[in-house]
Amino acid sequence: MxxxxxxxxxxxxxxxxxALLHAAEKIRAAGYxxxxxHTPFPIHGMDEAMGLGNSKVGWFTFCFGATGFTxxxxxxxxxxxxxxxxxxxxxxxxxxxxxxxxxxxxxILLGAFGTLGGxxxxxxxxxxxxxxxxxxxxxxxxxxxxxxxxECADPQYSDTETRRLLESLGGRQLELVED
Amino acid sequence: xxxxxxxLPAYVVPPPAELEREPLVLNQRSPGWISDKIxxxxxxxxxxxxxxxxxxxxxxxxxxxxxxxxxxxxxxGVWGLQQPAAWAWDITxxxxxxxxxxAGTLISAILCLLRQRWRTSxxxxxxxxxxxxxxxxxxxxxxxxxxxxxxxxPGYLIPFPNANAIWPxxxxxxxxxxxxxxTYGTVSxxxxxxxxxxxxxxxxxxxxSKLKKFLYGLFALGWTGSNRHWRNxxxxxxxxxxxxTPLVLSVHSVVSFDFAVSQLPGWHTTIFPPYFVAGAIFxxxxxxLTLLIPLxxxxxxxxxxxxxxxxxxxxxxxxxxxMVGYAYAMEFFIAWYGGNPYELYAFKNRAFGPYFxxxxxxxxxNVISPHLFWSKKLRTNMVFVFIVSxxxxxxxxxxxxxxxxxxxxxxxxxSSWGYxxxxxxxxxxxxxxxxxxMTLFLLFVRYLPVIAIGEVKAVTPQADPHHPLGGARPGGTx
Numbered sequence: 091m092x093x094x095x096x097x098x099x100x101x102x103x104x105x106x107x108x109a110l111l112h113a114a115e116k117i118r119a120a121g122y123x124x125x126x127x128h129t130p131f132p133i134h135g136m137d138e139a140m141g142l143g144n145s146k147v148g149w150f151t152f153c154f155g156a157t158g159f160t161x162x163x164x165x166x167x168x169x170x171x172x173x174x175x176x177x178x179x180x181x182x183x184x185x186x187x188x189x190x191x192x193x194x195x196x197x198i199l200l201g202a203f204g205t206l207g208g209x210x211x212x213x214x215x216x217x218x219x220x221x222x223x224x225x226x227x228x229x230x231x232x233x234x235x236x237x238x239x240x241e242c243a244d245p246q247y248s249d250t251e252t253r254r255l256l257e258s259l260g261g262r263q264l265e266l267v268e269d
Numbered sequence: 270x271x272x273x274x275x276x277l278p279a280y281v282v283p284p285p286a287e288l289e290r291e292p293l294v295l296n297q298r299s300p301g302w303i304s305d306k307i308x309x310x311x312x313x314x315x316x317x318x319x320x321x322x323x324x325x326x327x328x329x330x331x332x333x334x335x336x337x338x339x340x341x342x343x344x345x346g347v348w349g350l351q352q353p354a355a356w357a358w359d360i361t362x363x364x365x366x367x368x369x370x371x372a373g374t375l376i377s378a379i380l381c382l383l384r385q386r387w388r389t390s391x392x393x394x395x396x397x398x399x400x401x402x403x404x405x406x407x408x409x410x411x412x413x414x415x416x417x418x419x420x421x422x423p424g425y426l427i428p429f430p431n432a433n434a435i436w437p438x439x440x441x442x443x444x445x446x447x448x449x450x451x452t453y454g455t456v457s458x459x460x461x462x463x464x465x466x467x468x469x470x471x472x473x474x475x476x477x478s479k480l481k482k483f484l485y486g487l488f489a490l491g492w493t494g495s496n497r498h499w500r501n502x503x504x505x506x507x508x509x510x511x512x513x514t515p516l517v518l519s520v521h522s523v524v525s526f527d528f529a530v531s532q533l534p535g536w537h538t539t540i541f542p543p544y545f546v547a548g549a550i551f552x553x554x555x556x557x558l559t560l561l562i563p564l565x566x567x568x569x570x571x572x573x574x575x576x577x578x579x580x581x582x583x584x585x586x587x588x589x590x591x592m593v594g595y596a597y598a599m600e601f602f603i604a605w606y607g608g609n610p611y612e613l614y615a616f617k618n619r620a621f622g623p624y625f626x627x628x629x630x631x632x633x634x635n636v637i638s639p640h641l642f643w644s645k646k647l648r649t650n651m652v653f654v655f656i657v658s659x660x661x662x663x664x665x666x667x668x669x670x671x672x673x674x675x676x677x678x679x680x681x682x683x684s685s686w687g688y689x690x691x692x693x694x695x696x697x698x699x700x701x702x703x704x705x706x707m708t709l710f711l712l713f714v715r716y717l718p719v720i721a722i723g724e725v726k727a728v729t730p731q732a733d734p735h736h737p738l739g740g741a742r743p744g745g746t747x
């Protein structure tokens with residue numbers, strides 16, 4: 091780390107989930123946009139406190155699942171009734187009835203990939219480099235520590251005001267994280 | 270976090286005692302303790318029991334692969350299969366293993382949708398068990414084809430353009446099974462991995478060696494515990510649970526179609542799909558208990574996998590065991606009520622014919638033993654629960670054997686009657702599959718967190734912003 095590294099964000103530690111939840115409401119009310127809280131477990135009510143809407147992952151699931159079902163039907167129809175018709179015991183070459191179990195499974199299979207892929211896309215993961223991951227104290231976020239982080243790139247950010255806000259909300263051990 | 274507990278104001282009024290449930294984590298363990306305890310298991314060298322257990326399991330696994338090599342190089346004649354019983358232990362083992370997997374998905378998906386928070390202590394190990402059971406199950410249908418290369422070649426099972434220009438037969442339930450089981454294996458893996466991501470981040474942040482840091486870090490995808498991430502993550506987890514629920518119900522239904530869609534008396538029954546699903550969950554919970562009761566004691570996890578967890582699992586066994594017992598009775602009733610003489614004969618022969626011993630082992634283990642769990646005293650006795658869980662495993666293996674072999678061994682004409690006996694290859698292959706299963710499970714215990722650390726933390730009162738231990742103040746909203 092060179093001394094000329096730009097600051098990335100202001101990091102503050104909070105002592106309890108309730109304190110962090112309360113702080114999140116206030117940070118949001120103060121008009122910050124590029125900020126986040128980092129916790130070892132999801133905190134009930136935090137999405138509302140941060141003003142985050144419903145996650146869009148479900149749309150990925152729906153589109154992929156519908157694709158799986160449609161592709162399955164088309165595949166079975168084309169293979170059995172068009173490309174290589176094989177009459178057996180007078181049974182129809184294609185019927186959505188016997189095609190259903192396979193299409194049902196393909197709906198779920200593609201839906202699951204869509205869900206995971208959608209989550210990764212929306213979260214911009216994998217991201218193996220992150221300024222916070224370099225910070226020695228931040229490691230404990232996956233252990234038992236709770237942090238709020240306000241990025242220096244936020245238009246509202248000010249070295250003194252932001253620091254004062256976090257301190258007034260109960261944030262402790264404030265530190266600038268380098269980029 | 271512990272500071273918050275210390276500074277707990279004295280005037281916080283605790284909720285009335287009758288509203289308090291038994292805690293999911295005993296002794297008010299803190300989130301830090303949970304990380305230390307569970308991640309620690311995979312970090313320290315394994316205790317002394319691990320190596321002997323691992324070596325025995327690897328021995329069993331190698332024995333199975335040896336037997337499979339012998340089977341493939343010689344032919345399926347090395348098994349005891351003969352007309353009319355051309356399916357026996359191979360398919361029994363397949364259905365047995367795939368059924369075991371079902372408890373993992375039930376715990377992780379269905380209990381998640383039902384908001385059963387006790388699932389958090391057991392879902393990781395149960396999902397791992399699912400994956401390993403599906404791996405064991407997958408071996409049998411592939412090797413039973415004899416010319417294994419045909420089963421594995423793209424174009425025969427998986428639709429893929431091939432030199433013969435043919436496609437798989439989509440009208441066959443056996444092909445539905447290929448899709449059901451491979452989807453099940455894949456989605457279970459995705460679900461398991463999704464659940465692992467935050468815990469892999471915990472392992473990454475605790476790792477001391479460079480290699481571990483790199484590997485755990487790679488698979489943790491750069492997780493930082495950001496709430497903007499948790500939001501999408503939790504939604505994805507919920508949706509995966511929603512997808513896995515119809516999946517798990519469909520998989521054993523499709524497995525049962527392998528039998529029910531045929532015309533054979535004893536197989537051609539409409540009760541099969543629900544009956545197979547109930548049996549699968551029953552057997553799976555049996556295996557979860559068989560694995561977790563020793564693990565809990567050997568690894569000192571009594572505060573996380575509590576007596577209450579074991580008791581609840583016993584209740585699931587009691588419920589599904591009763592369904593299975595009802596299905597056995599209903600099968601007999603319909604065989605009589607349906608008026609088909611061949612059907613009735615198949616069932617009389619099942620209970621009183623040459624395989625009567627297998628039938629009554631099944632009834633003893635599956636119908637009688639779960640009812641011992643009506644007693645709270647027995648449900649909370651770990652040694653007793655462990656023994657009954659073994660009985661459940663045995664009983665459910667025999668159930669599949671009874672369904673498959675007793676229906677096949679007497680064809681319509683007495684000239685086509687036979688008696689199936691396994692050869693040593695049959696027996697050692699099956700015994701060896703437990704070696705494969707345990708090898709994978711022991712490696713999992715050694716390298717990955719056996720309990721979902723992040724999820725268990727989330728159900729502790731310390732993580733609840735509306736609980737005094739989570740820092741809630743009286744009078745305020747939180």
